[in-house]
Amino acid sequence: xxxxxxxxxxxxxxxxxxxxxxxxxxxxxxxxxxxxxxxxxxxxxxxxxxxxxxxxxxxxxxxxxxxxxxxxxxxxxxxxxxxxxxxxxxxxxxxxxxxxxxxxxxxxxxxxxxxxxxxxxxxxxxxxxxxxxxxxxxxxxxxxxxxxxxxxxxxxxxxxxxxxxxxxxxxxxxxxxxxxxxxxxxxxxxxxxxxxxxxxxxxxxxxxxxxxxxxxxxxxxxxxxxxxxxxxxxxxxxxxxxxxxxxxxx
Amino acid sequence: xxxxxxxxxxxxxxxxxxxxxxxxxxxxxxxxxxxxxxxxxxxxxxxxxxxxxxxxxxxxxxxxxxxxxxxxxxxxxxxxxxxxxxxxxxxxxxxxxxxxxxxxxxxxxxxxxxxxxxxxxxxxxxxxxxxxxxxxxxxxxxxxxxxxxxxxxxxxxxxxxxxxxxxxxxxxxxxxxxxxxxxxxxxxxxxxxxxxxxxxxxxxxxxxxxxxxxxxxxxxxxxxxxxxxxxxxxxxxxxxxxxxxxxxxx
DNA sequence: CGCGCGTTTGAATGTTTTCAATCTTCGTGG
DNA sequence: CCACGAAGATTGAAAACATTCAAACGCGCG
Numbered sequence: 001x002x003x004x005x006x007x008x009x010x011x012x013x014x015x016x017x018x019x020x021x022x023x024x025x026x027x028x029x030x031x032x033x034x035x036x037x038x039x040x041x042x043x044x045x046x047x048x049x050x051x052x053x054x055x056x057x058x059x060x061x062x063x064x065x066x067x068x069x070x071x072x073x074x075x076x077x078x079x080x081x082x083x084x085x086x087x088x089x090x091x092x093x094x095x096x097x098x099x100x101x102x103x104x105x106x107x108x109x110x111x112x113x114x115x116x117x118x119x120x121x122x123x124x125x126x127x128x129x130x131x132x133x134x135x136x137x138x139x140x141x142x143x144x145x146x147x148x149x150x151x152x153x154x155x156x157x158x159x160x161x162x163x164x165x166x167x168x169x170x171x172x173x174x175x176x177x178x179x180x181x182x183x184x185x186x187x188x189x190x191x192x193x194x195x196x197x198x199x200x201x202x203x204x205x206x207x208x209x210x211x212x213x214x215x216x217x218x219x220x221x222x223x224x225x226x227x228x229x230x231x232x233x234x235x236x237x238x239x240x241x242x243x244x245x246x247x248x249x250x
Numbered sequence: 251x252x253x254x255x256x257x258x259x260x261x262x263x264x265x266x267x268x269x270x271x272x273x274x275x276x277x278x279x280x281x282x283x284x285x286x287x288x289x290x291x292x293x294x295x296x297x298x299x300x301x302x303x304x305x306x307x308x309x310x311x312x313x314x315x316x317x318x319x320x321x322x323x324x325x326x327x328x329x330x331x332x333x334x335x336x337x338x339x340x341x342x343x344x345x346x347x348x349x350x351x352x353x354x355x356x357x358x359x360x361x362x363x364x365x366x367x368x369x370x371x372x373x374x375x376x377x378x379x380x381x382x383x384x385x386x387x388x389x390x391x392x393x394x395x396x397x398x399x400x401x402x403x404x405x406x407x408x409x410x411x412x413x414x415x416x417x418x419x420x421x422x423x424x425x426x427x428x429x430x431x432x433x434x435x436x437x438x439x440x441x442x443x444x445x446x447x448x449x450x451x452x453x454x455x456x457x458x459x460x461x462x463x464x465x466x467x468x469x470x471x472x473x474x475x476x477x478x479x480x481x482x483x484x485x486x487x488x489x490x491x492x493x494x495x496x497x498x499x500x
Numbered sequence: 501c502g503c504g505c506g507t508t509t510g511a512a513t514g515t516t517t518t519c520a521a522t523c524t525t526c527g528t529g530g
Numbered sequence: 531c532c533a534c535g536a537a538g539a540t541t542g543a544a545a546a547c548a549t550t551c552a553a554a555c556g557c558g559c560g
Contacts, residue, residue: 065500084411086498092414094407106400113407142392149399150356156406157363161334161342163413164457168516199539207414209517214540231525231539248336250315418548449507462548464508480557481507501560508555517547523540530533 023048028124033100034074035148038140046134047141052125062115062123063104069111070128072104077122079196083204084113093205095155096197098182102148105131119196161249163207171206172216173245176226180236191236199231273298278374283350284324285398288390296384297391302375312365312373313354319361320378322354327372329446333454334363343455345405346447348432352398355381369446411499413457421456422466423495426476430486441486449481 025036025048036044053076056062062073065084080097094113097103103115105128135142162174180191195202199210206213220226225242227235236242275286275298286294303326306312312323315334330347344363347353353365355378385392412424430441445452449460456463470476475492477485486492 084407085500086411086415087500088498090415090498092411094410106403112404136389139386139389142396146392146396146399149396149403153356153399153402153406154362156403156410157334157344159410160344160406160413161336163410164342164454165336165340204414210539211518211541212516215516218540248338248340250335250337459549460507461509461550465548468508503560504558506555506557508553510553511551513548513550515547515549516545518545519543521540521542523538525538526536528533528535530531 024053025051028076030074030076030100035102035141035144036074038144039138040140043138043140046138047126050126050130050134054123054125056117056121056123058117058120060117060121062117062121063111065111065114067111069104069109072126072128072131073102073115074124074126075099075101075103075121076124078120079118080115080121081118081197081201081205082113082115091204092207093201094159095152096205104128105145106149118201158249166248168206168208168212168216169219170245170248171208172202172213172220173242175202175206176234176236177239177242177246180239180242191239193234193236195232195234274303275301278326280324280326280350285352285391285394286324288394289388290390293388293390296388297376300376300380300384304373304375306367306371306373308367308370310367310371312367312371313361315361315364317361319354319359322376322378322381323352323365324374324376325349325351325353325371326374328370329368330365330371331368331447331451331455332363332365341454342457343451344409345402346455354378355395356399368451408499416498418456418458418462418466419469420495420498421458422452422463422470423492425452425456426484426486427489427492427496430489430492441489443484443486445482445484 023045025031025044036047039047075097076099081093082095083091083093085091104111162171180193183193199213203210203213217228221228225238227237273295275281275294286297289297325347326349331343332345333341333343335341354361412421430443433443449463453460453463467478471478475488477487
C-alpha cells in the first residue's frame with residue numbers, strides 16, 4: 001500500500017505552484033540519514049520519482065534469501081532483521097536495520113539473505129534496474145553507496161570479533177552497549193533502551209541460545225547492572241560496567 | 251623496496267618508442283582480477299602512475315589497526331591475513347587475501363584492522379588521496395570498488411553464519427572446502443591444497459583454538475576424508491564428504 | 501646433533517547447550 | 531471483565547562440546 005498516494009502529491013502541487021511537484025522525500029523523517037543524504041534537491045527528485053513506499057506489519061517478510069533481487073529498500077520507520085539460514089534451520093542474524101538503513105542492494109540477481117520486519121515498518125522501494133541507472137547518472141549516490149558499504153563491512157568485522165572471540169556475557173554487554181549508543185542515550189547515566197526484537201532474535205544475532213541470553217540478562221539484573229521492567233525494555237543502571245565488559249576492542 | 255624501479259621503466263620506454271611509457275600494470279599477474287580489471291589501457295596508465303610496488307617477508311606487518319590510513323594496497327603475490335584484536339590479545343582473523351585482493355580502503359582516516367603477510371608478499375601501493383582523486387575521475391574504478399565491497403559484505407555474512415552457527419567440524423570443513431574452491435581444484439576428486447597459514451591462524455579465523463583445529467584435522471584424517479602429508483599440505487580424499495559437512499547453506 | 505617452535509595428543513575443566521518444567525505476558529473469546 | 535490458551539521468557543539440571551592445562555612429538559634450522 002502506498003504511504004503517499006498520488007492524490008496527496010497532487011494536492012500539494014497546487015499549493016506550491018504550477019511547475020513544481022511535491023516531493024515526499026523532502027519531508028522524509030530519514031532525509032539526511034539514508035542514501036538520500038548527499039543529494040541535491042533536484043537529484044532527490046529523480047530518486048523520488050522511482051521510489052514507491054510501503055508498510056509492513058511486524059514479523060512480515062520483506063524478502064527471502066534466494067528471491068530475485070529486483071527491489072532495493074530503505075527503512076524509514078521500524079526495525080528490520082537480516083538473516084541467513086542453514087538447511088537444518090539454524091539461523092544467523094547478520095544485522096538489525098533502523099530508519100535510514102538500506103537493504104537489498106549489493107547482491108547478485110538474488111538476495112543473499114532474508115529480511116523481515118521486527119516491528120511494523122515503513123519502507124521506500126526502488127526498482128533495482130532504475131536505481132542502478134540513477135547511480136550512473138548521480139555520482140553522489142554512488143559515493144554514498146560506497147560509503148555505506150564500507151560502514152557495513154566495518155560493522156560486519158566487529159560482529160565477527162564478537163562471534164569468534166567473546167563470551168556470552170561479553171556478547172550481550174556489547175550488544176546492549178551498542179544499542180544504547182545507537183539510540184543516542186549515551187549522556188544519561190540511567191540509559192533506558194527499547195529492544196524491539198525478542199530473545200530468540202538476540203540469541204541468533206549473538207551466536208547463543210535464548211536460554212543463555214535469558215540467563216545472562218538475569219545475571220546482569222541480579223548484579224545491578226541493569227533492570228528489566230519488561231522483556232523489551234532495559235534500564236542500564238551502570239552503563240559504564242557494561243561498556244567495560246563489552247569493550248576489549250581497540 | 252620498489253619492485254619496478256624508475257630505471258627499469260626508463261629502459262623499456264626507449265625500447266617501445268618515444269611517446270609511450272612502459273606500464274608494469276599491463277604485465278601484472280593479477281590484471282583482470284583486482285581493481286584494475288575494468289579499466290581501459292589509458293585509465294590503467296593513470297592508476298599505474300600513482301602506484302608503487304613493494305615486497306614483504308612472511309609475518310611482516312603491512313599495517314596495524316589504528317595506523318593512519320594513508321595507503322591502499324593490492325595483493326599481487328602471496329597471502330595476507332586481516333585481523334582485529336581485543337585488548338587482552340584475543341584475535342579474530344576476518345579474512346585471508348590472495349592475489350587480486352584489495353586492502354586498506356573503505357575506512358576512516360585510520361585502518362580498522364591489521365594486515366600481515368602470511369607468506370612473502372608482492373603488493374601494489376596507492377596513496378589514498380591520489381586514489382580517491384582517481385576514483386572521482388574514473389567511474390569504472392568506483393563501480394569496481396563498489397562491486398568488491400559488495401563481495402566482501404557477502405563473504406563477511408557467510409563468515410558470521412560460520413562463527414555463529416557452526417560446530418568445530420563444520421567450521422573446518424567449510425574452511426577447507428572454500429579454500430579448495432578458491433584454488434580452483436574442484437574438478438579432481440583428489441584435491442590437493444596448500445594452506446599457507448598455520449594452525450593458530452586457522453583457529454583465529456574459525457573462532458576455535460589451535461588444539462580443536464588440530465584435533466579436527468586428525469579426526470578427518472582418521473576418517474579418511476583427507477590426508478596430511480605436512481601441516482601446510484592437505485589432500486582432500488573425499489571432498490564431497492567435506493562439502494556435505496560444510497554446507498548447510500542455501 | 502640438538503635446540504626451539506609449532507603441532508599433536510591426553511586428561512580435566514568449564515562454559516554453553518540441551519532437555520525439561522515453570523512462569524509470565526498478551527491476545528482472544530466466553 | 532475475567533478466564534483461558536498459546537507463545538515467549540525464565541529457571542533448573544544434566545549433558546556435550548570446546549577449552550584449558552600439560553606433556554610429548556616432529557620438523558626445520560642453526
